Amino acid sequence: xxxxxxxxxxxxxxxxxxxxxxxxxxxxxxxxxxxxxxxxxxxxxxxxxxxxxxxxxxxxxxxxxxxxxxxxxxxxxxxxxxxxxxxxxxxxxxxxxxxxxxxxxxxxxxxxxxxxxxxxxxxxxxxxxxxxxxxxxxxxxxxxxxxxxxxxxxxxxxxxxxxxxxxxxxxxxxxxxxxxxxxxxxxxxxxxxxxxxxxxxxxxxxxxxxxxxxxxxxxxxxxxxxxxxxxxxxxxxxxxxxxxxxxxxxxxxxxxxxxx
Amino acid sequence: xxxxxxxxxxxxxxxxxxxxxxxxxxxxxxxxxxxxxxxxxxxxxxxxxxxxxxxxxxxxxxxxxxxxxxxxxxxxxxxxxxxxxxxxxxxxxxxxxxxxxxxxxxxxxxxxxxxxxxxxxxxxxxxxxxxxxxxxxxxxxxxxxxxxxxxxxxxxxxxxxxxxxxxxxxxxxxxxxxxxxxxxxxxxxxxxxxxxxxxxxxxxxxxxxxxxxxx
Numbered sequence: 001x002x003x004x005x006x007x008x009x010x011x012x013x014x015x016x017x018x019x020x021x022x023x024x025x026x027x028x029x030x031x032x033x034x035x036x037x038x039x040x041x042x043x044x045x046x047x048x049x050x051x052x053x054x055x056x057x058x059x060x061x062x063x064x065x066x067x068x069x070x071x072x073x074x075x076x077x078x079x080x081x082x083x084x085x086x087x088x089x090x091x092x093x094x095x096x097x098x099x100x101x102x103x104x105x106x107x108x109x110x111x112x113x114x115x116x117x118x119x120x121x122x123x124x125x126x127x128x129x130x131x132x133x134x135x136x137x138x139x140x141x142x143x144x145x146x147x148x149x150x151x152x153x154x155x156x157x158x159x160x161x162x163x164x165x166x167x168x169x170x171x172x173x174x175x176x177x178x179x180x181x182x183x184x185x186x187x188x189x190x191x192x193x194x195x196x197x198x199x200x201x202x203x204x205x206x207x208x209x210x211x212x213x214x215x216x217x218x219x220x221x222x223x224x225x226x227x228x229x230x231x232x233x234x235x236x237x238x239x240x241x242x243x244x245x246x247x248x249x250x251x252x253x254x255x256x257x258x259x260x
Numbered sequence: 261x262x263x264x265x266x267x268x269x270x271x272x273x274x275x276x277x278x279x280x281x282x283x284x285x286x287x288x289x290x291x292x293x294x295x296x297x298x299x300x301x302x303x304x305x306x307x308x309x310x311x312x313x314x315x316x317x318x319x320x321x322x323x324x325x326x327x328x329x330x331x332x333x334x335x336x337x338x339x340x341x342x343x344x345x346x347x348x349x350x351x352x353x354x355x356x357x358x359x360x361x362x363x364x365x366x367x368x369x370x371x372x373x374x375x376x377x378x379x380x381x382x383x384x385x386x387x388x389x390x391x392x393x394x395x396x397x398x399x400x401x402x403x404x405x406x407x408x409x410x411x412x413x414x415x416x417x418x419x420x421x422x423x424x425x426x427x428x429x430x431x432x433x434x435x436x437x438x439x440x441x442x443x444x445x446x447x448x449x450x451x452x453x454x455x456x457x458x459x460x461x462x463x464x465x466x467x468x469x470x471x472x473x474x475x
Contacts, residue, residue, distance in 0.1 A: 050382060051381075052378055052381065052382070085384070088382070088384055092382070093382045095375060095378070095379065097375055099373075099378060099379035100379075101379070101394055102398070102475060103397045103398060103401070103474050112393065113383035113384060113385065116389055116393070117384040117385060117389075118384075145473065145474045146474070147474055147475040161383070162382075165383065
């Protein structure tokens with residue numbers, strides 16, 4: 001079953017078209033990685049699906065709910081606030097810069113949304129938060145504040161914060177780009193664990209080796225379009241498109257050398 | 261005249277000063293929040309009006325604004341009687357300080373990283389929850405030192421109320437000084453302001469310390 005259906009997504013800023021015409025599906029339990037050079041529209045696409053940016057035209061369907069109901073004067077018409085809210089509850093997003101709330105403890109960062117948005121009791125929310133923190137290897141940091149944690153720890157807290165709302169689907173917007181290589185490993189390990197649990201995920205990343213190892217499918221984007229799409233072994237091992245080859249060449253020279 | 265007679269008189273004036281001080285804060289801080297929100301509003305005419313208001317409030321002397329609020333009803337608008345002196349002062353102070361507070365709050369709100377709002381939106385917080393749980397606590401931490409500055413200035417500015425003959429601390433001290441041919445009452449009034457501002461400073465230091473648990 002397709003958890004996410006994106007059809008003919010277009011996004012323009014005034015006259016500048018940053019996403020041209022993108023269509024793809026993500027099935028339940030699938031891990032999709034989106035790779036591509038900076039400025040290719042990967043993050044914008046993710047932000048459009050997560051309602052942080054208005055899409056210009058096209059349609060997005062999340063867990064069977066249509067975000068866009070039609071088109072009027074060449075502009076997408078959004079569904080009612082209730083539907084959008086429902087969609088929002090089904091998905092989670094992990095940011096590049098974590099965006100933890102600095103004035104809340106680690107525990108409260110995780111419990112605040114379940115308590116005040118989902119109206120779950122504080123005890124229940126805290127029990128779940130502790131369980132998630134345990135899973136992230138951060139049980140001893142519950143009372144700390146974000147500023148006392150390393151970048152990798154902060155990102156793990158932000159993943160726990162997203163998971164606390166029990167999303168059907170999780171999006172990652174370059175989750176390791178703000179981290180040094182050593183800390184990157186901790187995050188990738190967490191995402192791999194989620195993949196093993198069959199969490200449906202879309203990951204925008206620059207970590208090619210990771211994308212190759214963890215994904216069921218990979219999309220290569222450039223200039224606002226999907227240039228190539230395929231299973232990792234195909235896309236990384238035997239890319240068809242010239243642009244994909246050119247892009248991956250840099251990485252195969254560096255990243256994959258040690259693997260073989 | 262000795263201090264035992266002078267102090268009760270000045271204390272009475274000081275009480276009026278503190279009333280002006282407290283009521284001004286009570287009205288100007290919420291008003292400042294409203295003004296800062298309007299200034300960031302997307303409708304251009306609203307922003308123009310707010311800009312003009314802030315420009316006038318910060319661009320003209322408070323002493324003149326107090327006189328205007330007090331005299332304008334009778335002189336410009338043909339009202340039968342001037343407004344109550346005390347409340348004219350409160351109105352003038354409140355709208356004047358609201359303009360300053362509004363600019364401080366705007367700076368504080370704009371200093372909250374965009375990612376905080378996006379995270380709040382993704383997690384499903386509504387606008388009220390986002391403002392009270394996420395934005396406001398961070399704004400308070402950012403603006404506290406600047407607010408402290410304004411509050412200290414306000415303590416001293418209460419002396420401007422004398423211009424429309426409100427019997428606050430400075431007015432009474434001046435009267436005592438001229439009847440006694442002595443600067444002593446003025447000096448004592450200075451001590452009152454100083455001690456009060458010392459307390460205000462301690463209070464704000466305490467507040468900053470309490471909020472220093474995060475960065």
